[in-house]
Amino acid sequence: MAASPDSARWQRWSLEETACLLARRFPGRCVWLVRASRMHLHKFSCYDNFVPSNMFGAPEHASGRTAFSHLHRLLSNARAELLGATRDGSEAGDWHSTASGPSGAPPTTDGSRDETSGPVVGEDARSAPELSNVDSVALLRSEEFFSRPRTVTLVGFSKGCVVLNQLLYELAAAQGDATLAPVVGAVRDMYWLDGGHSGGRDTWVTCSDALRQLHTAGVDVRVHVTPYQVCDPMRAWIGKEQRKFISVLQEFGATVTEQIHFEKEASSLENHFRILENF
Numbered sequence: 001m002a003a004s005p006d007s008a009r010w011q012r013w014s015l016e017e018t019a020c021l022l023a024r025r026f027p028g029r030c031v032w033l034v035r036a037s038r039m040h041l042h043k044f045s046c047y048d049n050f051v052p053s054n055m056f057g058a059p060e061h062a063s064g065r066t067a068f069s070h071l072h073r074l075l076s077n078a079r080a081e082l083l084g085a086t087r088d089g090s091e092a093g094d095w096h097s098t099a100s101g102p103s104g105a106p107p108t109t110d111g112s113r114d115e116t117s118g119p120v121v122g123e124d125a126r127s128a129p130e131l132s133n134v135d136s137v138a139l140l141r142s143e144e145f146f147s148r149p150r151t152v153t154l155v156g157f158s159k160g161c162v163v164l165n166q167l168l169y170e171l172a173a174a175q176g177d178a179t180l181a182p183v184v185g186a187v188r189d190m191y192w193l194d195g196g197h198s199g200g201r202d203t204w205v206t207c208s209d210a211l212r213q214l215h216t217a218g219v220d221v222r223v224h225v226t227p228y229q230v231c232d233p234m235r236a237w238i239g240k241e242q243r244k245f246i247s248v249l250q251e252f253g254a255t256v257t258e259q260i261h262f263e264k265e266a267s268s269l270e271n272h273f274r275i276l277e278n279f
Contacts, residue, residue: 013273021276026153032078036159044198045159051166058199059162067166068174072183152186157276158229161195165205171213184217191222194275196229196238203229204241208248215254223258224279228272230260 011017015033022031036045036057046057050067053059156164167174167190174180195203205211214221223246230239249256261278262271 010273013276018276022155025279032074034074034160034163047160047163050163053162054199056198057159057162058197059166059202061166061169061202063169063173065170065173065177065180067163068170068177068180068183071167072180075183150186151188152183153189153191154187155191155193156195157193158195158272159197161192161203162197164190164192165195165202168205168210168214169207171210171217175217187217187219189220189222190214191224191279193224193279194226194229194272195242196235201237202241203238204245206241206244206248211245211248211254212252215249215252220255221249221257222279223256224261224275225259226261226271226275227263227265227267228269231267 015035019031019033022033023029036047037049038046040046040056044056046053047059049070051059051061052066154164154167156162171184174184192204197203223242225242229235230242232238246256246258259279261275265271
């Protein structure tokens with residue numbers, strides 16, 4: 001980010017800084033940051049590895065298993081890397097055969113109007129309510145970490161929310177897949193943080209079938225937004241879709257919490273990023 005004139009001013013929200021911020025937000029947890037697979041023109045985050053996208057990263061959502069399969073592979077490979085580092089290279093099996101659970105975190109960020117990146121995933125290393133980072137590292141090296149039940153929290157920020165949206169369209173298929181069902185079953189919370197992209201539609205999931213599936217899965221939904229996204233008259237569809245997302249889930253009886261941050265302040269990209277410190 002420092003090398004780009006457009007992004008240098010946003011170094012406070014770099015990959016590394018966001019990792020530290022998320023570690024403080026989820027103390028005692030192992031937080032995995034997922035970077036966008038490509039950046040168009042150095043500022044449009046594109047998550048092609050999770051969801052088919054156009055040149056600028058606007059998603060083309062569809063049913064299937066692509067996003068959950070990729071998430072499963074990421075967790076399996078992360079676990080293998082972890083085991084290799086802590087057990088002198090001993091082999092690691094499938095991620096769900098042993099333990100832990102994510103609390104996602106944003107990857108890269110950029111300074112474009114609505115194309116900032118967002119996250120997905122991490123693993124829960126808590127054995128007590130408050131663990132220091134040193135305690136977490138020690139726990140990661142222990143057998144206990146690999147033998148306890150996991151819970152998973154997924155977090156999407158800005159453009160990264162397209163990944164969470166794609167997961168919703170895949171819930172039914174993933175639940176019926178023997179390999180992916182444990183991943184779905186581990187998810188307890190999903191955070192949408194000020195989602196937005198330039199596609200003109202599908203910023204929020206409004207499909208009743210997909211939202212009913214989310215409710216049935218027993219996932220707690222956390223929504224945090226700012227006027228930058230949901231009150232922009234030039235992108236009015238975002239606020240409209242966000243309100244429908246909330247209302248449909250509430251009709252199904254889903255557990256949904258919603259908070260509008262900086263509501264009385266002028267809309268700004270700075271406040272869009274600041275939601276990472278306030279959710």
